[in-house]
Amino acid sequence: MSYVDVIDLAYTYPDGTQALHGVTLSIESGEMLSLIGQNGSGKTTLSKCLNGLLLPTSGNVVVDGHDSKSSSISDMVRRVGYVFQNPDHQLFNPTCRDEIAYGPRNIGIREPEVTERVEEAATVVGLGSEHLTEHPFFLTKGLRQRVAIAAILALRPRVIIVDEPTTGQDARQAREIMGFLTTLNREHGHTIIIITHDMDIVAAYTERILAMAKGTLIADNSAREIFSNPAIMERASLAPPQITRLAQALGDMGIHPGVLSLDEMIAAFEGS
Amino acid sequence: MSSPAIQVTDYSWKYLHSTTRAIKNIELIVQPGECLGLIGSNGSGKTTLCNSIDGLIPGQYHGIKEGRVEVFGTEVEEYRRGELQRTVGLVFSDPEAQFTAMTVEDELVFGMENLGLSISEINRRLEWVCDLADLSPLLDKPPYEISGGQKQRVALAAMLAMQPRVLILDEPTAMLDPVSRERVFAVLARLRKEREITMILIEHSLEHIIPLADRMVLLSNGRKLHEAPTRTFFSDLSLLRQEGIHLPGAVGFSGYLRESGATTDEPAISVEEAAQQARNLRGAAKGELS
Numbered sequence A: 001m002s003y004v005d006v007i008d009l010a011y012t013y014p015d016g017t018q019a020l021h022g023v024t025l026s027i028e029s030g031e032m033l034s035l036i037g038q039n040g041s042g043k044t045t046l047s048k049c050l051n052g053l054l055l056p057t058s059g060n061v062v063v064d065g066h067d068s069k070s071s072s073i074s075d076m077v078r079r080v081g082y083v084f085q086n087p088d089h090q091l092f093n094p095t096c097r098d099e100i101a102y103g104p105r106n107i108g109i110r111e112p113e114v115t116e117r118v119e120e121a122a123t124v125v126g127l128g129s130e131h132l133t134e135h136p137f138f139l140t141k142g143l144r145q146r147v148a149i150a151a152i153l154a155l156r157p158r159v160i161i162v163d164e165p166t167t168g169q170d171a172r173q174a175r176e177i178m179g180f181l182t183t184l185n186r187e188h189g190h191t192i193i194i195i196t197h198d199m200d201i202v203a204a205y206t207e208r209i210l211a212m213a214k215g216t217l218i219a220d221n222s223a224r225e226i227f228s229n230p231a232i233m234e235r236a237s238l239a240p241p242q243i244t245r246l247a248q249a250l251g252d253m254g255i256h257p258g259v260l261s262l263d264e265m266i267a268a269f270e271g272s
Numbered sequence B: 001m002s003s004p005a006i007q008v009t010d011y012s013w014k015y016l017h018s019t020t021r022a023i024k025n026i027e028l029i030v031q032p033g034e035c036l037g038l039i040g041s042n043g044s045g046k047t048t049l050c051n052s053i054d055g056l057i058p059g060q061y062h063g064i065k066e067g068r069v070e071v072f073g074t075e076v077e078e079y080r081r082g083e084l085q086r087t088v089g090l091v092f093s094d095p096e097a098q099f100t101a102m103t104v105e106d107e108l109v110f111g112m113e114n115l116g117l118s119i120s121e122i123n124r125r126l127e128w129v130c131d132l133a134d135l136s137p138l139l140d141k142p143p144y145e146i147s148g149g150q151k152q153r154v155a156l157a158a159m160l161a162m163q164p165r166v167l168i169l170d171e172p173t174a175m176l177d178p179v180s181r182e183r184v185f186a187v188l189a190r191l192r193k194e195r196e197i198t199m200i201l202i203e204h205s206l207e208h209i210i211p212l213a214d215r216m217v218l219l220s221n222g223r224k225l226h227e228a229p230t231r232t233f234f235s236d237l238s239l240l241r242q243e244g245i246h247l248p249g250a251v252g253f254s255g256y257l258r259e260s261g262a263t264t265d266e267p268a269i270s271v272e273e274a275a276q277q278a279r280n281l282r283g284a285a286k287g288e289l290s
């Protein structure tokens, strides 16, 4: 058994929209992976099933041996944290400190430990103490994103799902956010799931990709494999990063179709 | 001579409670039918500049304005109420900021009704944008109960349906999957061919602006740091790197070939062009050998 097991999961919204069907997958503790796929393919819905915000219509989500259907929501959120697609949907407290403390307080953690967790989470995401007293809405989008992640971190979940963390961030901020998510994974042992439409991010930071289309999982493989498989790319409404497409246009010069970065491209070209 | 679509003259803006100006002495001209790509890191002033052209600034915000912002020859503050918004359509990056209706269909129709269009014209355009943004299956849903990318497509479609003469797109596709994104940019390209529409396009993903933009402007810290026709804009990459701008693969690779002295060609700005540059070099190398 893996840390997360999803077995033949289906989810239908109350209005009858069938958002997920037949989803089966496993995630080991300590992985860093990306979840990709076209708009409306079910990525956000799947994430909400993983942390117990939504309960399966049929099938099962089992985390650390506990089925979401028979676990309390406060047990689930201790295991799987979900950072919303738009951080503004998550932030509602008057200060960043309260925002980050909200989750731990809500699951009954006592005050001295709450403070400890807030400080720790803020440090990990790089929020200075000067930010903790501010109202989240007066911060830049990049900082709000960090507050949203810190608020989840304070619950100390093993698995953290971040829904489109780099959307609306410039390249520098995107690198910073991906940098500390990588640190959380490598140094703190968190399992990290990134939902993104940015294939450069996928190529640069994650080895395993889960690709969804129309409510179901259509591929579970490495970035290199998936980007060089046109059939899957098309079904998932995906396009490889531009650098990969350049390599593929030069296939006849012996350049590998799975090139993932400019450095790899330069090396391949110089060796051609 | 007819006036430019947009003319910004020695324009500065300071939000009321901030200590520094968000926009500093900007000069900018966009001719009718032109498409301008606007880039810069977060906080560089892109949104502030766009909101100033749509009249949201100073209309909805308090602050201090200096200089002039003219749309088709008239200062934005001198337009009659509502008149400017008919001319300039602004699509925000946060689609929900734009939603007012209870269903996706009403959201799409609302703006057209405000323009006083006939029912048959409304229906014609509704069909057009639904097709374009793949929204037909969502028409009866509340705009809040759809996926993030679907929300963004609704926001964009609602604006396109109004067919404004000036279209300002502030990161309109950040939440779209790569294929939907291609589709939106294809639509924008087609729109430009079919009729005269002036565009300002903001996106962090340069890959998507490049094929559309005639000219590019780089903002940094409220100032205009660099402006050039799109290809020339990439002649010197050091400034862009210094500003932390992520270069598309083809531009980065062509930059490598040029900077290493392998080629003296102009910068390549598409996959096809970069591939051609690489081929020419290998062809030349083979030629030398034989």
Ligand SMILES: Nc1ncnc2c1ncn2[C@@H]1O[C@H](COP(=O)(O)OP(=O)(O)OP(=O)(O)O)[C@@H](O)[C@H]1O
Pocket (backbone or CB within 6 Å): A013, A014, A015, A017, A018, A019, A037, A038, A039, A040, A041, A042, A043, A044, A045, A046, A085, B144, B145, B146, B147, B148, B149, B150, B175, B177
């Ligand atoms: N609250 C809701 N009520 C009803 N249907 C919904 C709701 N939220 C999402 N849906 C529908 O469920 C399906 C899956 O949506 P989901 O938000 O999981 O997609 P996603 O993969 O996260 O897309 P995106 O990349 O655009 O964020 C879509 O058809 C969407 O319209």
Ligand SMILES: Nc1ncnc2c1ncn2[C@@H]1O[C@H](COP(=O)(O)OP(=O)(O)O)[C@@H](O)[C@H]1O
Pocket (backbone or CB within 6 Å): B015, B016, B017, B018, B022, B040, B041, B042, B043, B044, B045, B046, B047, B048, B049, B061
């Ligand atoms: N409503 C506001 N009130 C005060 N300052 C603002 C407001 N909106 C933006 N700013 C500030 O103005 C500057 C430019 O921001 P913005 O135009 O949003 O940049 P961009 O769109 O390039 O990210 C930043 O320093 C930002 O913090």
Ligand SMILES: [Mg+2]
Pocket (backbone or CB within 6 Å): A043, A044, A045, A085, A163, B147, B148, B149
């Ligand atoms: Mg989503």
Ligand SMILES: [Mg+2]
Pocket (backbone or CB within 6 Å): B046, B047, B048, B170
């Ligand atoms: Mg902006």
